[in-house]
Amino acid sequence: MRVTGENVVRQIKLKNEEALPFLIKTYSGLLNAIIRKYLNGNHQDMEECLADVLVSIWFHIDSYDSSKNEFKQWIAAITKYRAIDYIRKSEKLKEHVSNVDFDERMSSQVSSKQNVLDLSSLFNELNDTERKIFEKYYVEGVPSKEIASEFQAKDSWVHNKLSMGRKKLKTILLKDEV
Amino acid sequence: MSLFKDLNDVKLDLSEFDELPLSEYEQKRILKDVRNKIHPKKQMKKRLGLSVAIIAAFMLS
CATH class of the missing domain: 1.10.1740.10 (RNA polymerase sigma factor, region 2, helix turn helix motif)
Incomplete structure:
Protein backbone atom coordinates (compact mmCIF):
# COMPACT_ATOMS: atom_id res chain seq x y z
CA MET A 1 0.00 0.00 0.00
CA LYS A 94 35.37 11.30 26.41
CA GLU A 95 35.75 11.28 30.19
CA HIS A 96 36.51 7.55 30.11
CA VAL A 97 39.00 7.93 27.24
CA SER A 98 40.80 10.81 28.95
CA ASN A 99 41.07 8.76 32.17
CA VAL A 100 42.46 5.76 30.27
CA ASP A 101 44.71 8.08 28.30
CA PHE A 102 46.06 9.60 31.51
CA ASP A 103 46.66 6.18 33.12
CA GLU A 104 48.42 4.92 30.03
CA ARG A 105 50.57 8.01 29.79
CA MET A 106 51.61 7.65 33.42
CA SER A 107 52.53 3.99 33.04
CA SER A 108 54.24 4.10 29.67
CA GLN A 109 55.74 7.56 29.47
CA VAL A 110 59.22 6.20 28.82
CA SER A 111 58.39 3.76 26.08
CA SER A 112 55.69 5.79 24.30
CA LYS A 113 58.05 7.80 22.09
CA GLN A 114 59.78 4.68 20.96
CA ASN A 115 56.43 3.04 20.20
CA VAL A 116 55.37 5.95 18.01
CA LEU A 117 58.64 5.80 16.14
CA ASP A 118 58.36 2.04 15.73
CA LEU A 119 54.80 2.39 14.53
CA SER A 120 55.63 4.96 11.86
CA SER A 121 58.65 3.02 10.62
CA LEU A 122 56.53 -0.12 10.59
CA PHE A 123 53.80 1.62 8.58
CA ASN A 124 56.47 2.56 6.02
CA GLU A 125 56.59 -1.10 5.07
CA LEU A 126 53.06 -0.79 3.68
CA ASN A 127 52.17 0.63 0.28
CA ASP A 128 50.75 4.18 0.08
CA THR A 129 47.08 3.20 0.13
CA GLU A 130 47.50 0.68 2.93
CA ARG A 131 49.52 3.14 5.01
CA LYS A 132 46.90 5.87 4.63
CA ILE A 133 44.13 3.46 5.61
CA PHE A 134 46.13 2.13 8.58
CA GLU A 135 46.92 5.59 9.88
CA LYS A 136 43.34 6.72 9.53
CA TYR A 137 41.82 3.60 11.08
CA TYR A 138 44.30 2.74 13.84
CA VAL A 139 45.93 6.08 14.68
CA GLU A 140 43.23 8.69 13.99
CA GLY A 141 40.32 6.36 14.78
CA VAL A 142 38.35 7.26 11.63
CA PRO A 143 35.48 4.76 11.14
CA SER A 144 35.88 2.34 8.22
CA LYS A 145 32.70 3.67 6.59
CA GLU A 146 34.19 7.16 6.34
CA ILE A 147 37.47 5.82 4.97
CA ALA A 148 35.54 3.82 2.38
CA SER A 149 33.63 6.86 1.19
CA GLU A 150 36.86 8.86 0.99
CA PHE A 151 38.35 6.23 -1.31
CA GLN A 152 35.00 5.80 -3.08
CA ALA A 153 35.07 2.13 -2.20
CA LYS A 154 33.03 -0.32 -0.17
CA ASP A 155 33.40 -0.84 3.56
CA SER A 156 34.52 -4.41 2.85
CA TRP A 157 37.36 -3.09 0.66
CA VAL A 158 38.74 -1.13 3.64
CA HIS A 159 38.57 -4.20 5.90
CA ASN A 160 40.25 -6.23 3.17
CA LYS A 161 43.10 -3.71 2.96
CA LEU A 162 43.43 -3.68 6.76
CA SER A 163 43.54 -7.45 6.84
CA MET A 164 46.16 -7.63 4.08
CA GLY A 165 48.24 -4.95 5.79
CA ARG A 166 48.07 -6.75 9.13
CA LYS A 167 49.29 -9.95 7.50
CA LYS A 168 52.15 -8.06 5.88
CA LEU A 169 53.18 -6.45 9.18
CA LYS A 170 52.86 -9.73 11.04
CA THR A 171 55.27 -11.38 8.59
CA ILE A 172 57.74 -8.50 8.99
CA LEU A 173 57.52 -8.58 12.80
CA LEU A 174 57.93 -12.36 12.92
CA LYS A 175 60.97 -12.11 10.65
CA ASP A 176 62.51 -9.51 12.97
CA GLU A 177 61.94 -11.74 15.99
CA VAL A 178 63.73 -14.68 14.35
CA MET B 1 4.24 5.75 31.70
CA SER B 2 6.90 5.28 29.03
CA LEU B 3 9.11 8.09 27.89
CA PHE B 4 7.69 7.87 24.37
CA LYS B 5 4.18 8.42 25.76
CA ASP B 6 5.45 11.41 27.71
CA LEU B 7 6.78 12.89 24.47
CA ASN B 8 3.17 13.29 23.29
CA ASP B 9 3.01 16.26 25.64
CA VAL B 10 6.09 17.97 24.23
CA LYS B 11 5.51 20.85 21.83
CA LEU B 12 8.62 22.21 20.15
CA ASP B 13 8.85 25.42 18.20
CA LEU B 14 9.67 23.78 14.87
CA SER B 15 9.98 27.14 13.11
CA GLU B 16 13.37 27.63 14.78
CA PHE B 17 14.80 24.76 12.72
CA ASP B 18 15.73 25.37 9.09
CA GLU B 19 15.37 22.06 7.30
CA LEU B 20 18.68 20.50 6.27
CA PRO B 21 17.88 18.01 3.52
CA LEU B 22 20.05 14.92 3.16
CA SER B 23 21.51 13.78 -0.16
CA GLU B 24 20.08 10.71 -1.91
CA TYR B 25 23.21 8.80 -0.92
CA GLU B 26 22.88 9.76 2.77
CA GLN B 27 19.20 8.83 2.75
CA LYS B 28 20.00 5.41 1.31
CA ARG B 29 22.76 4.84 3.85
CA ILE B 30 20.45 5.71 6.74
CA LEU B 31 17.67 3.52 5.35
CA LYS B 32 20.08 0.60 5.15
CA ASP B 33 21.25 1.23 8.71
CA VAL B 34 17.67 1.37 10.00
CA ARG B 35 16.75 -1.84 8.18
CA ASN B 36 19.77 -3.60 9.69
CA LYS B 37 18.79 -2.42 13.16
CA ILE B 38 15.20 -3.53 12.69
CA HIS B 39 16.24 -7.02 11.51
CA PRO B 40 19.29 -7.95 13.59
CA LYS B 41 18.56 -11.68 13.20
CA LYS B 42 18.63 -11.53 9.42
CA GLN B 43 22.08 -9.98 9.55
CA MET B 44 23.28 -12.52 12.11
CA LYS B 45 22.20 -15.33 9.79
CA LYS B 46 23.99 -13.66 6.90
CA ARG B 47 27.17 -13.28 8.96
CA LEU B 48 26.92 -16.87 10.19
CA GLY B 49 26.57 -18.07 6.59
CA LEU B 50 29.55 -15.98 5.54
CA SER B 51 31.69 -17.28 8.42
CA VAL B 52 30.83 -20.89 7.58
CA ALA B 53 31.71 -20.25 3.92
CA ILE B 54 35.09 -18.70 4.86
CA ILE B 55 35.95 -21.56 7.26
CA ALA B 56 34.98 -24.10 4.60
CA ALA B 57 37.14 -22.32 2.02
CA PHE B 58 40.12 -22.37 4.41
CA MET B 59 39.65 -26.05 5.13
CA LEU B 60 39.49 -26.91 1.44
CA SER B 61 42.55 -24.86 0.48
Whole structure:
Protein backbone atom coordinates (compact mmCIF):
# COMPACT_ATOMS: atom_id res chain seq x y z
CA MET A 1 0.00 0.00 0.00
CA ARG A 2 1.23 3.49 -0.86
CA VAL A 3 2.40 5.42 2.19
CA THR A 4 1.16 8.99 2.57
CA GLY A 5 1.22 11.67 5.26
CA GLU A 6 -2.28 10.60 6.32
CA ASN A 7 -1.63 6.88 6.71
CA VAL A 8 2.04 6.81 7.73
CA VAL A 9 1.32 6.14 11.42
CA ARG A 10 -1.00 3.27 10.56
CA GLN A 11 1.51 1.84 8.08
CA ILE A 12 4.28 1.90 10.71
CA LYS A 13 1.93 0.13 13.12
CA LEU A 14 1.30 -2.48 10.42
CA LYS A 15 5.10 -2.76 10.05
CA ASN A 16 4.98 -1.84 6.38
CA GLU A 17 8.65 -1.16 5.60
CA GLU A 18 7.66 1.20 2.79
CA ALA A 19 6.97 3.67 5.59
CA LEU A 20 10.71 3.95 6.28
CA PRO A 21 11.77 5.58 2.99
CA PHE A 22 8.68 7.80 3.30
CA LEU A 23 9.73 8.92 6.80
CA ILE A 24 13.26 9.63 5.60
CA LYS A 25 12.16 11.51 2.52
CA THR A 26 9.53 13.57 4.31
CA TYR A 27 11.06 14.29 7.70
CA SER A 28 14.85 13.79 7.47
CA GLY A 29 15.43 17.48 6.66
CA LEU A 30 13.75 18.58 9.90
CA LEU A 31 15.19 15.76 12.02
CA ASN A 32 18.66 16.42 10.62
CA ALA A 33 18.33 20.11 11.56
CA ILE A 34 17.34 19.20 15.14
CA ILE A 35 20.22 16.72 15.48
CA ARG A 36 22.75 19.21 14.09
CA LYS A 37 21.64 21.82 16.60
CA TYR A 38 22.65 19.52 19.45
CA LEU A 39 25.37 17.33 17.92
CA ASN A 40 27.79 19.74 16.41
CA GLY A 41 30.52 17.77 14.72
CA ASN A 42 30.95 14.13 13.79
CA HIS A 43 28.92 13.41 10.67
CA GLN A 44 28.78 9.70 11.40
CA ASP A 45 27.35 10.33 14.88
CA MET A 46 24.63 12.48 13.32
CA GLU A 47 23.66 9.78 10.82
CA GLU A 48 23.72 7.14 13.52
CA CYS A 49 21.54 9.30 15.74
CA LEU A 50 19.04 9.83 12.92
CA ALA A 51 18.93 6.07 12.28
CA ASP A 52 18.32 5.51 16.01
CA VAL A 53 15.46 8.03 15.95
CA LEU A 54 13.82 6.16 13.07
CA VAL A 55 14.27 2.83 14.86
CA SER A 56 12.66 4.35 17.99
CA ILE A 57 9.71 5.58 15.93
CA TRP A 58 9.38 2.11 14.39
CA PHE A 59 9.36 0.23 17.70
CA HIS A 60 7.46 2.76 19.83
CA ILE A 61 4.78 3.89 17.39
CA ASP A 62 2.12 2.48 19.75
CA SER A 63 3.10 5.16 22.26
CA TYR A 64 2.10 7.91 19.83
CA ASP A 65 -1.26 9.50 20.67
CA SER A 66 -2.73 11.46 17.76
CA SER A 67 -5.31 13.08 20.08
CA LYS A 68 -2.52 14.73 22.09
CA ASN A 69 0.10 15.67 19.51
CA GLU A 70 0.92 16.00 15.82
CA PHE A 71 3.06 13.17 14.45
CA LYS A 72 5.67 15.68 13.30
CA GLN A 73 5.88 17.14 16.82
CA TRP A 74 6.17 13.71 18.41
CA ILE A 75 9.05 12.59 16.16
CA ALA A 76 10.76 15.96 16.63
CA ALA A 77 10.57 15.46 20.40
CA ILE A 78 12.07 11.95 20.04
CA THR A 79 14.86 13.43 17.93
CA LYS A 80 15.67 16.09 20.50
CA TYR A 81 15.67 13.51 23.28
CA ARG A 82 17.94 11.14 21.28
CA ALA A 83 20.36 13.93 20.36
CA ILE A 84 20.70 15.00 24.01
CA ASP A 85 21.19 11.34 24.96
CA TYR A 86 23.99 11.13 22.39
CA ILE A 87 25.73 14.17 23.88
CA ARG A 88 25.56 12.59 27.35
CA LYS A 89 26.98 9.32 26.03
CA SER A 90 29.81 10.96 24.11
CA GLU A 91 30.73 13.12 27.13
CA LYS A 92 30.90 10.01 29.29
CA LEU A 93 33.02 8.31 26.63
CA LYS A 94 35.37 11.30 26.41
CA GLU A 95 35.75 11.28 30.19
CA HIS A 96 36.51 7.55 30.11
CA VAL A 97 39.00 7.93 27.24
CA SER A 98 40.80 10.81 28.95
CA ASN A 99 41.07 8.76 32.17
CA VAL A 100 42.46 5.76 30.27
CA ASP A 101 44.71 8.08 28.30
CA PHE A 102 46.06 9.60 31.51
CA ASP A 103 46.66 6.18 33.12
CA GLU A 104 48.42 4.92 30.03
CA ARG A 105 50.57 8.01 29.79
CA MET A 106 51.61 7.65 33.42
CA SER A 107 52.53 3.99 33.04
CA SER A 108 54.24 4.10 29.67
CA GLN A 109 55.74 7.56 29.47
CA VAL A 110 59.22 6.20 28.82
CA SER A 111 58.39 3.76 26.08
CA SER A 112 55.69 5.79 24.30
CA LYS A 113 58.05 7.80 22.09
CA GLN A 114 59.78 4.68 20.96
CA ASN A 115 56.43 3.04 20.20
CA VAL A 116 55.37 5.95 18.01
CA LEU A 117 58.64 5.80 16.14
CA ASP A 118 58.36 2.04 15.73
CA LEU A 119 54.80 2.39 14.53
CA SER A 120 55.63 4.96 11.86
CA SER A 121 58.65 3.02 10.62
CA LEU A 122 56.53 -0.12 10.59
CA PHE A 123 53.80 1.62 8.58
CA ASN A 124 56.47 2.56 6.02
CA GLU A 125 56.59 -1.10 5.07
CA LEU A 126 53.06 -0.79 3.68
CA ASN A 127 52.17 0.63 0.28
CA ASP A 128 50.75 4.18 0.08
CA THR A 129 47.08 3.20 0.13
CA GLU A 130 47.50 0.68 2.93
CA ARG A 131 49.52 3.14 5.01
CA LYS A 132 46.90 5.87 4.63
CA ILE A 133 44.13 3.46 5.61
CA PHE A 134 46.13 2.13 8.58
CA GLU A 135 46.92 5.59 9.88
CA LYS A 136 43.34 6.72 9.53
CA TYR A 137 41.82 3.60 11.08
CA TYR A 138 44.30 2.74 13.84
CA VAL A 139 45.93 6.08 14.68
CA GLU A 140 43.23 8.69 13.99
CA GLY A 141 40.32 6.36 14.78
CA VAL A 142 38.35 7.26 11.63
CA PRO A 143 35.48 4.76 11.14
CA SER A 144 35.88 2.34 8.22
CA LYS A 145 32.70 3.67 6.59
CA GLU A 146 34.19 7.16 6.34
CA ILE A 147 37.47 5.82 4.97
CA ALA A 148 35.54 3.82 2.38
CA SER A 149 33.63 6.86 1.19
CA GLU A 150 36.86 8.86 0.99
CA PHE A 151 38.35 6.23 -1.31
CA GLN A 152 35.00 5.80 -3.08
CA ALA A 153 35.07 2.13 -2.20
CA LYS A 154 33.03 -0.32 -0.17
CA ASP A 155 33.40 -0.84 3.56
CA SER A 156 34.52 -4.41 2.85
CA TRP A 157 37.36 -3.09 0.66
CA VAL A 158 38.74 -1.13 3.64
CA HIS A 159 38.57 -4.20 5.90
CA ASN A 160 40.25 -6.23 3.17
CA LYS A 161 43.10 -3.71 2.96
CA LEU A 162 43.43 -3.68 6.76
CA SER A 163 43.54 -7.45 6.84
CA MET A 164 46.16 -7.63 4.08
CA GLY A 165 48.24 -4.95 5.79
CA ARG A 166 48.07 -6.75 9.13
CA LYS A 167 49.29 -9.95 7.50
CA LYS A 168 52.15 -8.06 5.88
CA LEU A 169 53.18 -6.45 9.18
CA LYS A 170 52.86 -9.73 11.04
CA THR A 171 55.27 -11.38 8.59
CA ILE A 172 57.74 -8.50 8.99
CA LEU A 173 57.52 -8.58 12.80
CA LEU A 174 57.93 -12.36 12.92
CA LYS A 175 60.97 -12.11 10.65
CA ASP A 176 62.51 -9.51 12.97
CA GLU A 177 61.94 -11.74 15.99
CA VAL A 178 63.73 -14.68 14.35
CA MET B 1 4.24 5.75 31.70
CA SER B 2 6.90 5.28 29.03
CA LEU B 3 9.11 8.09 27.89
CA PHE B 4 7.69 7.87 24.37
CA LYS B 5 4.18 8.42 25.76
CA ASP B 6 5.45 11.41 27.71
CA LEU B 7 6.78 12.89 24.47
CA ASN B 8 3.17 13.29 23.29
CA ASP B 9 3.01 16.26 25.64
CA VAL B 10 6.09 17.97 24.23
CA LYS B 11 5.51 20.85 21.83
CA LEU B 12 8.62 22.21 20.15
CA ASP B 13 8.85 25.42 18.20
CA LEU B 14 9.67 23.78 14.87
CA SER B 15 9.98 27.14 13.11
CA GLU B 16 13.37 27.63 14.78
CA PHE B 17 14.80 24.76 12.72
CA ASP B 18 15.73 25.37 9.09
CA GLU B 19 15.37 22.06 7.30
CA LEU B 20 18.68 20.50 6.27
CA PRO B 21 17.88 18.01 3.52
CA LEU B 22 20.05 14.92 3.16
CA SER B 23 21.51 13.78 -0.16
CA GLU B 24 20.08 10.71 -1.91
CA TYR B 25 23.21 8.80 -0.92
CA GLU B 26 22.88 9.76 2.77
CA GLN B 27 19.20 8.83 2.75
CA LYS B 28 20.00 5.41 1.31
CA ARG B 29 22.76 4.84 3.85
CA ILE B 30 20.45 5.71 6.74
CA LEU B 31 17.67 3.52 5.35
CA LYS B 32 20.08 0.60 5.15
CA ASP B 33 21.25 1.23 8.71
CA VAL B 34 17.67 1.37 10.00
CA ARG B 35 16.75 -1.84 8.18
CA ASN B 36 19.77 -3.60 9.69
CA LYS B 37 18.79 -2.42 13.16
CA ILE B 38 15.20 -3.53 12.69
CA HIS B 39 16.24 -7.02 11.51
CA PRO B 40 19.29 -7.95 13.59
CA LYS B 41 18.56 -11.68 13.20
CA LYS B 42 18.63 -11.53 9.42
CA GLN B 43 22.08 -9.98 9.55
CA MET B 44 23.28 -12.52 12.11
CA LYS B 45 22.20 -15.33 9.79
CA LYS B 46 23.99 -13.66 6.90
CA ARG B 47 27.17 -13.28 8.96
CA LEU B 48 26.92 -16.87 10.19
CA GLY B 49 26.57 -18.07 6.59
CA LEU B 50 29.55 -15.98 5.54
CA SER B 51 31.69 -17.28 8.42
CA VAL B 52 30.83 -20.89 7.58
CA ALA B 53 31.71 -20.25 3.92
CA ILE B 54 35.09 -18.70 4.86
CA ILE B 55 35.95 -21.56 7.26
CA ALA B 56 34.98 -24.10 4.60
CA ALA B 57 37.14 -22.32 2.02
CA PHE B 58 40.12 -22.37 4.41
CA MET B 59 39.65 -26.05 5.13
CA LEU B 60 39.49 -26.91 1.44
CA SER B 61 42.55 -24.86 0.48
